[in-house]
């Protein structure tokens with residue numbers, strides 16, 4: 595009986611032993627339309643509409659002189675702060691908490707980091723962070739924190755403005 599069960603799948607005509615008996619649909623030349631095709635690259639010398647953000651070559655870019663020299667070009671308006679809060683809530687609050695205090699007791703992700711010996715820094719406890727530091731920190735992260743290059747520069751300045759309102763209020 596056991597032998598039959600084991601042999602049955604091999605005997606079924608839907609699973610023939612030799613592919614030379616007759617053609618099967620699953621064995622056909624596959625057309626890989628995009629195989630070996632390079633994506634269309636922008637012409638040499640062109641730049642994105644929003645310009646290019648120069649890359650900071652430093653082991654910890656947030657501490658570099660270039661980062662410290664950056665001026666926040668986005669005015670601290672209500673709209674900017676609201677946008678910053680939105681972006682912060684999406685990207686940062688999971689580790690740093692909705693209130694910026696990075697309470698590991700309240701955030702499972704922050705707790706995991708804390709258990710690993712690298713708790714997320716309570717952001718609002720450090721008002722001395724410069725705008726350029728925060729902006730660059732978000733872009734590159736640090737050994738203990740992932741970088742967020744996917745947050746466009748303008749949104750990063752909005753996050754900085756939002757953090758400033760929290761820090762001032764705190």
Ligand code: HEC
Pocket residue numbers: 682685686687688689690703707712713714715717723728731732735736737738739740742753
């Ligand atoms: C996956 C968890 C995680 C996320 C998400 C995260 N951080 Fe962090 N962050 C950390 C950890 C861990 C540290 C402490 C280690 C370090 O400084 O690299 C930290 C530290 C910081 C510091 C202090 C740096 C210092 O040198 O004192 C700042 C500022 C900061 N984060 C800002 C942000 C902002 C803004 C966001 C959202 C764009 C963000 N973080 C998202 C985990 C995270």
